[in-house]
Amino acid sequence: MINLSAISKSYRQGNDDYQVLHDINLRIQAGEFVAIMGPSGSGKSTLINIIGFLDQHFDGGYTFNDVVVSELNRKQHAQLRNQSVGFIFQNFKLITNQSVGENVGLPLLYAGMKRRDIVARVNEVLAQVGLPGSYHKLPKNLSGGQQQRVAIARSIVTKPKFLVADEPTGALDSVTSAEIIALFKELNHHGTTVIMVTHDEHVARETNRLIKILDGRIQSDEEVQHANT
Numbered sequence: 058m059i060n061l062s063a064i065s066k067s068y069r070q071g072n073d074d075y076q077v078l079h080d081i082n083l084r085i086q087a088g089e090f091v092a093i094m095g096p097s098g099s100g101k102s103t104l105i106n107i108i109g110f111l112d113q114h115f116d117g118g119y120t121f122n123d124v125v126v127s128e129l130n131r132k133q134h135a136q137l138r139n140q141s142v143g144f145i146f147q148n149f150k151l152i153t154n155q156s157v158g159e160n161v162g163l164p165l166l167y168a169g170m171k172r173r174d175i176v177a178r179v180n181e182v183l184a185q186v187g188l189p190g191s192y193h194k195l196p197k198n199l200s201g202g203q204q205q206r207v208a209i210a211r212s213i214v215t216k217p218k219f220l221v222a223d224e225p226t227g228a229l230d231s232v233t234s235a236e237i238i239a240l241f242k243e244l245n246h247h248g249t250t251v252i253m254v255t256h257d258e259h260v261a262r263e264t265n266r267l268i269k270i271l272d273g274r275i276q277s278d279e280e281v282q283h284a285n286t
């Protein structure tokens with residue numbers, strides 16, 4: 058599904074170029090659950106911004122299914138993003154003065170869906186993430202873990218091809234963190250492809266593939282072995 062070939066990325070600093078990503082070759086198939094780990098500043102966010110069609114300025118080749126991403130114009134790139142990716146962030150990024158249901162339904166509203174259909178679909182995904190009946194609640198009255206569930210509901214509401222989660226458990230305690238990872242695992246078992254950046258080795262070990270980044274290069278890329286329980 059995702060095929061990166063010799064991807065490099067530099068930022069201009071004064072008169073110099075600072076290279077953040079070096080010759081990244083990476084394939085991710087539909088249905089995978091991948092963790093990306095690496096020290097601060099190693100290039101993880103830069104990489105997932107390219108994978109998630111947020112950043113179009115890179116060198117090298119990116120093909121997504123049959124689409125040559127590196128050849129798309131700005132509008133086509135944005136369209137691909139809206140149709141294909143759901144994003145989840147450390148700090149949830151919910152609109153605090155809108156209801157849970159309005160937050161989750163926003164991508165459908167942008168996509169032009171009818172209001173009645175939106176409400177039905179939103180209630181469906183809220184049930185799927187373990188928050189049935191919470192349409193009219195306000196995010197500020199929910200716990201951190203519940204707010205992250207709302208953000209996950211919003212990310213899957215349009216049935217994207219894959220999810221990009223940037224430190225989704227970074228703001229949560231270890232128990233809540235485990236519950237959120239269990240939800241990602243469940244979504245993945247039902248076919249959702251998940252690419253997750255994390256600093257937490259315990260969290261990374263719950264996925265099926267662990268990619269370590271160091272100084273903008275892939276240092277290791279291994280299948281995660283799970284103990285039989």
Ligand SMILES: Nc1ncnc2c1ncn2[C@@H]1O[C@H](COP(=O)(O)OP(=O)(O)OP(=O)(O)O)[C@@H](O)[C@H]1O
Nearest residue numbers: 068069075077095096097098099100101102103104
């Ligand atoms: N817009 C930018 N302009 C210039 N340099 C940038 C920009 N964005 C990121 N960088 C630099 O690129 C390098 C990699 O940043 P990136 O955010 O990808 O790292 P990261 O691994 O995600 O780090 P963290 O774990 O702290 O989020 C850093 O040295 C950062 O300072």
